[in-house]
Amino acid sequence: MSDPTEDAAYAAFVEVAWNRHMGVAILLTGDRHRGEELLQDCLVRLYVRWRRVGSTDPHAYLRRMLVNGNVSWWRRRQRELPTAGLPDHADPRSGPYEPHEDLRRALLSLPRRQRAVVVLRHYEDLTEKAVAAALGCTVGTVKNQHSRAMARLRTALRDNQEAAR
Known part of the structure; x- marks a missing residue:
């Protein structure tokens, strides 16, 4: 230019x-x-x-x-x-502790594709259709990956809360 x-x-x-x-x-x-x-x-x-x-x-x-x-x-x-x-996952212990450290660690424990779906849906606030376009996949794949990711996040966060007690 x-x-x-x-x-x-x-x-x-x-x-x-x-x-x-x-x-x-x-x-x-x-x-x-x-x-x-x-x-x-x-x-x-x-x-x-x-x-x-x-x-x-x-x-x-x-x-x-x-x-x-x-x-x-x-x-x-x-x-x-x-x-x-x-490893298939990012190291959840990398970086300093932040206020939402448990959520960050749970997010980083997700496989790359699921993490990308969650980040684009919730952090970037994109629609399922926009996430599908960004990832080059179908809306059904986005829904499937999102559902699996949210289930894994719920389990990881529940386990962290129980361990903290």
Whole structure:
């Protein structure tokens, strides 16, 4: 991009998008540093496509890039490293304790696909149809993954409460 107007529009978008999408990136990856790296990579790739994307919904486009980028990262890791020792879930103990630590840990214990559905439905407040579009699957798959994720979250949170007593 060499048009100063488009550059300014992109810079304004990044200012708004950074905080909004940082939380999504962290929840998707399960790690703050990996989330920042994912968001930065996606914003760089979005800059190259800004002319085409800027006039549509760039937030939806970036959200899709985050989900796809996270999936691609996991696929690369599985090809590059032996899979025997790699967990399927993010480490729920990573990061400092926060007020809703039990919920964060339960969320990070979910498989990646279920975690993505929950994050997009509840954190991003997307409809099932929008989540399906972002993940490239059917609405039925979103409903199924959401139902399973919520059941696992309820069980994990109940177990945490009982352990705290």
